[in-house]
Amino acid sequence: MDITIIVAIAENNAIGKNNDLLWHISGDLKRFKEITTGHTIIMGRKTYLSLPKRPLPNRRSIVISDIANECIPNVDVVDSIENVLKIADKEKENFIIGGGMVYKQFLPLANKMYLTVVHKEYDADVYFPEINFEDWEIQNKEEHLDHEPPFSYMTLIKK
Numbered sequence: 001m002d003i004t005i006i007v008a009i010a011e012n013n014a015i016g017k018n019n020d021l022l023w024h025i026s027g028d029l030k031r032f033k034e035i036t037t038g039h040t041i042i043m044g045r046k047t048y049l050s051l052p053k054r055p056l057p058n059r060r061s062i063v064i065s066d067i068a069n070e071c072i073p074n075v076d077v078v079d080s081i082e083n084v085l086k087i088a089d090k091e092k093e094n095f096i097i098g099g100g101m102v103y104k105q106f107l108p109l110a111n112k113m114y115l116t117v118v119h120k121e122y123d124a125d126v127y128f129p130e131i132n133f134e135d136w137e138i139q140n141k142e143e144h145l146d147h148e149p150p151f152s153y154m155t156l157i158k159k
Helices: 026-036 045-050 081-087 100-109
Strands: 003-010 014-016 040-044 060-064 076-078 094-098 112-118 136-144 151-158
Touching (some): 003 026, 003 100, 014 100, 026 094, 040 100, 076 081, 094 100
Parallel strands (some): 003 094, 040 094
Antiparallel strands (some): 003 014, 112 151
């Protein structure tokens, strides 16, 4: 089973504040849509509620919720990582899209990561776990240093 993390992080690993993004990079949002369309996306309940359109079109959504028997129309709701793994797509990539605790739990299981690094530090209330880059090989890197804020795309493969 392919578990892929897709995330945009600041240099200090910040990813969000008040259940919202910290920056707006339209190219990154388009890249997210392009990469995840046609696949399963996996997220926590707060991340699901932060989406501008729920569920995101042309993707299967799995939401991890701690609310017993929660039902969300057109979404698979589960109560644990173990139950995610039971129902995740066995044939295609499954994308972990947040939030912080979900990333932390799936990071050891992921075999690929689409990482956007925003070259600034931000004040946040949600952070991505520390990445040990010795565990990952950079497959490709694309820098956009003339953008405000400056950022880089990286595709990482687990060694």
